[in-house]
Amino acid sequence: MTSDSVSPDTSPVVKSEGFGSKDVVLDINDVSKSFVTSHRRVQALESVNLRIGRGLVTGLIGPDGAGKTTLMRLVTGLLLADGGRISVLGVDVAREPLVVQAMVGYMPQRFGLYEDLTVQENLDLYADLQGVAPADRPARYRELMRMTGLAPFTTRLAGRLSGGMKQKLGLACTLVRSPALLLLDEPTVGVDPVSRRELWAIVYRLVQEQAMTVLLSTAYLEEAERCHEVALLYQGQVLGQDSPASFSAQLQGRTYAVTAPGLKKRALQETLSVRPGVVDAVIQGDRVRLVMDNTTPPATDALLPALPGAVLEPVPPRFEDSFIARLHAGEATRASAYSTDQHDPRAVASPTGNEPVIEVRHVQRRFGSFYAVRDVTFDVCRGEVFGLLGANGAGKSTTFRMLCGLLPSTSGSLRVAGVNLRRAAAHARARIGYMSQRFSLYGSLSALQNLEFFSSAYGLSGSQREARIAWALRQFELERMADVSSIDLPLGYKQRLALACALMHEPEILFLDEPTSGVDPLARREFWRRINLLAERGVTVLITTHFMEEAEYCDRLAIMAAGEILSLGTPAEIKRAARSPAIAEPTMEQAFIALIEAQQQTGMAS
Amino acid sequence: MWRQRILALAKKEFFTLLKDKKSRFVIIGPPIIQLLVFGYAATFDLSHLPFAVYNEDRGSPSRDLIAHFSGSPNFKAVATLNREAQVAPLINRRDALLVLHIGPQFTRNLLLGQPAQLQVIVDGRNSNTAVLALNYVRTIVNRFNQQWAESQGRTGPPARLEVRAWFNPNLLSRWFIVPGIVGLLTLVVTMLVTALSVAREREQGTFDQLLVTPLRPVDILIGKALPGFLIGVGEATVIIVVAVLWFEVPLLGNLLTLYVGVILFLLSAIGVGLMISSLSVTQQQGLLGAFLFLVPAIILSGFATPIANMPPLVQELTLINPMRYFMVILRGVFLEGVPLSLLVQQLWPLAAIAVVTLTLAGALFRRRMY
C-alpha cells in the first residue's frame, strides 16, 4: 500500500462547468451498435452521446449488459459503430484506429495479462508493443513499480499474483507509455476493497500529476461518488451525465432513515417497501434507508401504523438513491406480482430457532502446500441468513463447496442438517437447494425445460411436479420467457430461473454462491426480498457475496481473507469492532479494510 | 422414481446435444461424408497402374504378352520406350509405376522352349503398391504361360496351384475396409458425444448442480451413457445399411449377433469416453484426451493394417483396445457369417473393458472436483 497517496475518501474537486471544445478528449456523437447473435438481434447501444473533458475521471456506471464494455471497445476501435462518430482528441476512431490506439491506454476486463509470463516480462512485452525506447524504460518501470507497489514481485508469474496485484499489473502495463486517455473496463470487479482503494489512489495521482483523462466503467454504485463525473448507462442508453453530487442533489429531501424498535430490520424493510410512495427501502446497519417519490415528508404513522416507536429521520441522499430512482422511473413497479403469493403452504416452520443447522468445526482445505481454507469454525441456525464475505480467493467459495459436499475437507468436521453431505445418502441432499456462481443452467434448454429437468432430478413427479413448475413460472415471472433458451435470457431472468430451479423441491437449507454478481441493482433488491421471505418461513440461507452493502442484509456474517475468518458476528457487531478515533461510524467497507490491514500487520509482525 | 430421474437426465442430454444446429451437424454430417469418401478412398485394390513397355523383341508372342497387360483393368499403358536410358526418368518422375522390359531373344527362347526373360522394374517407394503390382504381374504371366503351354501342346509344370479365396472371392478390399469403417466412425462419434459431456458441464458449472441433487452417481452415469449409446446404435445402423445397400458388402451373419457386438462395443467406448470426460476439467482437455485415445485405438485396431504384423509387444498392447475386438466381430459377421458362439473370445473382453471403464467413470465423478 502506498501510504503517501491521496486519500480517496476526500471528495474530488468537481470542475464540471463547461469546457471548450479544445478540452474535449473523447467525443462520442450519436453512436449506435447492435449485435446479431444466432438467435436474435441485440441493440447494445442506442444513440449514445458523451463528451469527456481533459483531466477528469469519468465513471461509466451501469449494470451488466448495459453496454459499458461495448462502448469501451468502440472507443478503442476494436468494434465499429453502426452509426455515429467517435473521436479521440479530434481523431476519428473509425478512420484512423492505429492513431487512436497509440494515444489511448486500455485495460480490458481480465486485465489482458499473460499469466504464464512474469511481472517483468509482461511489462517488457507491452513496452515493446507500445514502442517505448529502451533508454526510457528503467525510469518508467521504477515509477510504475513504486506506484503499484509491485517492485518486490517482478520475477513472479502474473498468474500467481492475487486479484488486486493482477489488477495493478494490468494497469502498469497500460501505463508503460503514458496515454492521453486511459480506459479501464471494470477494473475493480472481484477485487477486495483494500486493492480497490489503492487503485483509486493511483488513478487520482495520474490525473493530478499528469493531467491524464480517465474513463472507467463499474457496476459498484458506491464508486460513482469517487468520480468527477458520472455517465449513467442503462440498457444501451445514457440516462444522464453529470457530477455525482448533482445526481444526488435531485433527491434532496426525499431520503430518510427509519428505525423501529421492536421490529426486525428485515420485517421493517419488507413492510416499508410495499407502502405507497416508497421508491426504495434498503437495510443499512440497524436502520432502513427510505427513498420517497416526492419531497413531501411522509407521516410516520401512515407508513408504519402499528409501530408507535418508529422514527423517521431525514438523511442526505446518495448517488445510489438517485440511480434507483431513475431506473424506477423507467420501469413499472415489479413488486406486485409475488407479494400476492406470500402464503406458501409450507410457511409453518418456526422462524429463527437456536438449533444449529450448519456446523463447521476447524475445517481446513489444502491444495498442495497452499491453504485455501484454514481453521474455519462457525454455526448457522435455522431460519438465519448467513453471509460469507470476502474478495476473490479469500476461501469463501472453497468453504461453500465443502459444505455442499462437492469438495472433501482436508481436516475438521462439517455437518449440514446433521450429516456430512459428501458422504450422505442421496435423500439427504433432497433437503438442500444449491445455486452456483454464474447461474449454472443448461444453456441450450429453454427456461421451462430447465425447470422440468431440475424438478425431476429432485425426484418430483406427477401433479406435484406440475404444480411446482406452474408455481415457479408464476412466482418468478418466467411465463413470458418459458420457451426461450436459457442462454439467451437476460441476466436478471437467468438469476431468477436459477433460484427457481434451486427451490423446486422446497429445500430447508439454501446455498447461494454469489447469487447477485453482475445483476442490476433493481433485480438485486428484488432477489433479496425473496430471500427474506424464505428466511421468514424458516429456510436457512447460506450466501456468499463480495458486495459489501449486501452484508447488511444478513443476520450474521463471516468476513474471510486468505482462507481465514477475520471476523464473525452480526453486521452491527462487526462494524462496532472496527470503530476507531479516525472513523466513528465505519461503513461495512471501512470495517473490512480495517480488518484486512490489521491482519496484514499481525502477519508482518509474526 | 429413479427411472424417471434417469429419463429426465437422458432427455436433457439429448436436448443439449441436438438442439444446437452446429453440434447436430458434428454428429451427423462428418460421419456420412467420411463414410462415403473413405469407403471409396480407402482401398488396397489397385487399378489403372501406369506401366511402360521397353520391347526389344519383334516377335508376335511379345506383342501378345503386352496385350495381356493392356487388356487388364489393373494396368494402363502410358509409354513405349526404345532406349534403356528412358527407363530411369520415367520411374523417378512417378509417371510409370513399372516398366516391362522384353529382351531381343524373347521370342526365340520361347519358341525353343528355353526360359524367356521378362524383366519388371518397379517403383518401390510405396512398397505395398509395389508388392501388389508384382502380384498382378505374376498372375498375368502365369495365365500367359498356361495358354502358351497349351497352344504348344506341352505339359505345364508338374504341380500347379489352384488358389481360391474364401469369404471374398474377388478379393475386394472394400469388403474389408467398409465394415471397419462401421467401427471407426461409431467410435469417433461416441467419443465426441461422451468425452465432452461431463467436461462441458464442469466448465459451465452445471455438474456441481447435478451433484447436489439427490441423483446418485449411478443415475448420472446411466443418464450420461444413454444418449451416447442411442446415438451410437443409430449411427452404426445407418452405416451398416449404407455398407450393405450402397457399397454392396455382403452381410452373411446374423443381425442379432452383429448388434450384440455393437452394443458391447458401444458400452466399452462410452466407458472410455466418460472416463476421459470425468478426468478432465475443461472441454479442451476432454478433446485432447479423446484424440489421444482415438489415434492409437484406430491405428492399433487392425482397421487398415493387420495386428499380426505388429511386433509382439505392440500386439499385447492392442489387447486393451476395444476397437480390436470389434473389428474381428464386424468382419466375421459381415463376410464370414460367424455365429455368436464363435465370437465369445471377442465379446468377453469388450464386456470386461466396459465394466471397468464405466465403474471408473462413475467413481471419478465425485473425485475429480478440484
Added chain:
Amino acid sequence: MRLRGLIRKEFLQVLRDPSSIAIAFVMPVVLLLLFGYGVSLDAKHVPLALVIDQPSADTASFTGAFQESQYFRPTMKATMRAAEQALLQGEVNGIVRLRADFSRRLHGDTSAPIQVIVNGVNANDARLIQGYVEGVWVNWLEDLARARGEELNIPIRLQQRVWFNSELRSRNYLVPGLIAVIMTLIGALLTAMVMAREWERGTMEALMVTPVAMREVLLGKLIPYFLLGMGGMLLSVIMAVWLFGVPLRGSLAVLFVAASLFLLVALGMGLLISIVAKNQFVAGQVAIIVTFLPAFILSGFIFDIGSMPQIVQLLTHLIAARYFVSILQTVFLAGNVWAVLVPNALALIAMAVIFLGLSRRRARKRLD
C-alpha cells in the same frame, strides 16, 4: 521491436507451458513409434494349415519348403474339416492341401493340383499371402526339377527388380508418410490452439489496442511455431533414419526446404481455423477433423491415390499432406528427383499463399 517482443513472449510461453513442448516434441516421438511399429503391411509368419491326405517323400519336400519360408508358420491338420474350422476361427489365414493322388500325378503326365484356400476377408493380406505361396511353389518346383536333373519348363521367367526399396520394407515408405501426418497435426493443432487461447483469455483484446499491426501479431505467432515445428521435423527425420533405418537418398537441404513449405501451409491452416473459430474448443475439434483423418487416408500415405475413384482423386488435391507425402517418399527413397519435387513444391507454395493470405485478410484488428 514490436515483433521481437511478440516473438520473445511466445517463446517464454512455450517454455513455461509444457503442453506446447509436448505437442511439438513428445507427440512426434510417440506417434512415430506407435505408427512406425504399429503400422506394417509386411506379413511375416502367416499361420497356415497344411492338409496332407497321404504323406509321401514328395509331400514332405513340399511341406519342408513351407517350413523353411520366413513368411509362413505352417501347422499340420489331419483333416480338411479341422483345417476349415481353424480358418473360420481365425487360427490360420490359409489352407494348403495336397490330395491323396498328389505323388501319383506329380510323377505322371498330368500336373498335380495343389489346393490353396486363403481367407479373403482382408483382401490385401490375402493377395500378399497368395503371392508368398506362389513364391514358395516356384522355388519348390525349381528344386524338384534340379533334383531330376532337368531344366524347369516355364515359358516366361519373371525377373523382378524393385527400385528404391529392394527389400520391399513397408516401413521405408510408411515412416516418411507418417512424418507428413505428424507435421500436419503439430502445425495445425499448435497454432489453432495458441491463437484461440489468446482470444479466450482476453489477452488478444489487450494486444490489439496497442499500436501493433495485425501483420506483426500473425508473424509473432508464425515464427516461433515455425521454429518449433522444424524442431519436431528434425526429430522425426533423425528417428526415421537412425531408429527405423529408412535410407535418406536425397539431400537434407531439399528435405528441409520442402518441410518448411509444408509447415507454412499447416501453420496457415491452423491460423485460419483459430481466427475463424476464436475458441479453443471449436478450433481443436475442427483441426482434428480437417487435418488428421484426411491426412491419414487421402494423402496417399497408405492408400494409393491412383486407384481411388476420379472424384476422390480430385478431392485429394485439396489435402496439403498429399504433396508433402510425395516429396518425402521421393527424397527419402529415390533422391532429389526434381520432376517430382518441383510440381509438388509449387502446389505447397500455392496453398501456403492461400492460407496465409486468407488468415491475413480475415484477421482484422476488430472484435466483430
